[in-house]
Amino acid sequence: MVKDNHSHSAEHVLNLRLRVWRQRRGQPGAFEEHALQGVSTSASFLEMMDMLNEKLVRDGKEPFAFDHDCREGICGMCSMTINGMPHGPLPGVTTCQLHMRNFRDGETITVEPWRARAFPVLRDLMVDRSGFDKVIQSGGFISIRAGSAPEANATPVPKDVSDAAMDAAECIGCGACVASCKNGSAMLFVGAKVTHLNLLPQGQPERDRRVLAMVRTMDDAGFGNCTNQGECQAHCPKGITLDVISHLNRDYLGARVKAFFSSTGKVRRGGD
């Protein structure tokens, strides 16, 4: 056990009541209740879930399935709605970076999967986020074959432009934006990628076809539209802001107008 000394953050132990979602693919789900004792406040939320699962396995029961991998807030795999909030109550962190010192002894904690039409539940707390991959596959890239790149410093990029592109590129693709949105919209995710690539000089040649293709794929994948509620921004663990949605709308409108007035009158391949 850790013995506390001077001003290190004090460690305590919590006893909790957990309501956790249990569901099999294609079947209806329900909450299951479990008591869990002796959870250290230094533990992460996922370590608390590990403790619960270890207890279940020792009792011969199936553990709760949940997605997780890096446990340092960057892979975007963890995805739990905790007390109604994607990634839990602490702003700016993923579930794996949420620590139990943010909860009270005796508290009841409700744990659910992402809830969105475009993210069907695979098992318990695991959902299918492949819609995000499909959106990227349709245009979230710069077409550059390995080996064909020019010298890196040949095209200077102003620092403020590069920094703004990096702000958008920090998106980890976790899907909290979709889960928090009453419309199940992926506009923050799509806007972040469009902003990242369309700001950079390297992204200009495919600027229009990129935004048209990504928006079309986003709609086809079952994501809803944006009604400017701002829940996505509030729950994004990486601080992506609604600015990227404005950028997406502006580029989309520009591309649609250009496509409309293009000389042949035809919409180009890759557009809609």
Place this chain on the structure above:
Amino acid sequence: MNLDSKIASGPLSTKWDAHKAKLRLVNPANRRKYHIIVVGSGLAGAAAASSLGEQGYDVSCFCYQDSPRRAHSIAAQGGINAAKNYQNDGDSVRRLFQDTIKGGDYRAREANVYRLAQLSTAIIDQCVAQGVPFAREYGGLLANRSFGGAQVSRTFYARGQTGQQLLLGAYSSLSRQIGAGTVKMYPRHEMLDLVLVGGHAKGIVTRNLVTGEVRTWSADCVVLCTGGYGNVFYLSTNAQGCNVSATYRSYRRGALFANPCYTQIHPTCIPVHGDDQSKLTLMSESLRNDGRVWVPKNTADSGKDPAQVAETDRDYFLERKYPSYGNLAPRDIASRAAKEACDEGRGVGPEVGGRRLGVYLDFSASIQRLGESVVRERYGNLFDMYENITGENAYRRPMRIYPAVHYTMGGLWVDYNLQSNIPGLFVGGEANFSDHGANRLGASALMQGLADGYFVLPYTVADYLAGVGLSGRPSVEGVEYRDVLAQVNDRVNRLLKNQGKQTARSYHKQLGKIIWDECGMARTRAGLTKAISDIRGLREDFWKNISVPGTGLDVTPELERAGRVADFLEFGELMCRDALIREESCGGHFRTEYQVDGEAKRDDARFAHVAAWQWAGETAEPIRHEEALVYEEAQLSTRSYK
């Protein structure tokens, strides 16, 4: 066994060009007729799959995560080295080569390292063209920072998330090929075995982690980019899912496993806090640019608030012991120095299990010199992460850090073509052994993964395919596939049907403790001998008492974990065996019997070779082969950073 590295003759600087000129090619119209399996979608895997797809091959890529974008390359923080010499400070391909080969304590293959240094510059070009938002200066050109083990500034970075941005770049290229139909992506699939036909690697067995389906795949060749085995220690900076199974199962099919004892313990990680901890979090090496590492000079001060320890009572031990590199001493050396300070009772932080295992990384001097806002701009995300985990503010009090397992230099043996001793089995990135010797320098893993994926494998895989021709792919209905599939199913069922009471995690923890204690930062003959027998006992116990709830016909996380732990329980023994026989100290492999003045004592006469292990059956001891390391241009010298 003859381990032919297939290194071209001639001077180092022309070897790769000379070699490439001899590699055979595949006609563009024929490429789509070849099926290539790539396992893993990190930097090496995503780069290889996308590059081969761009050339027109029919590629299938597998990963265990829900998306290729989540591979653990994403967690690399600090940066990527390249010999661009944009700083005009004396860098060159030869200098990067020399730093890397010295950093690896002269246990890497010279020609591979030189090629890596040569390819480094093209990687930066490629990534910038993909839209990777590297840090820039106000003039719009790329910025650099310094990293350990080098006296030039050659590290390119994207805030504290360089790995993320490079991986998302590779993922975007991969996604483009998936959209174009040249690459088929199979996420949530785990490779459970390798299939050989006529001695060539011609397929794999996978388990679908959602439906539980176990099936075979046939291909013209197999490329493994499945990462390292750091999770054999249980606690490491690796992601939870990182495992040795793909490479270890290939080893059991005849691939040689090289230098398994070479593991990297990273000096700057957040210390262990308790028993239920599942992972250790790295604080980027880049922090050592502006942070000073210290412990109290006197054991009596180790429990005090750091602000109460007077400047004269602080021991800045890296600056004291290694004045020319100071806080930027290489990882193995910095880690060992921290361990020694804590072993002397001068560690700091709360007591865990009766000991204080931590040293300070202090930013107060930098904050005074540069201002808090500059420090925040450089490292803000790392300070935030530190505060989330520890509840402490590192702008106000020094960070506490301690070494943790981070990277594994050992891996499957490969030749200059990155082909293992099994024809048609290629291995890239951390999964192979070739470029980092006994210690990897910071910011070199990203470089190696991308060099292998973008610029080596696309050439060497083509050479193999051109050699075997179009009639080389067997039918997946063949007896070889059915046999391996039956063996995999047997093992899965054995795990599911076992009537035990113990969890896979509990075995993993016990194994990790044995490996950390006996095959960690300091290793001894007695300790390693004991570890081998302890691991055997633990393995026996595992197969008697493991419990795996579930049917396996659905998402079954305990089955995934148990399968991986079972492989770690075999692999851990191999690792200790390799460490036991290597009677010298080099890089991350420190045998306490072999040291001079506390520094590693290499034995070039006996051990200037790669140890490559061959599996010999369930009960027989594995066979150790040697590939001599011949240095044509590098001068072997005692590695000093003083």
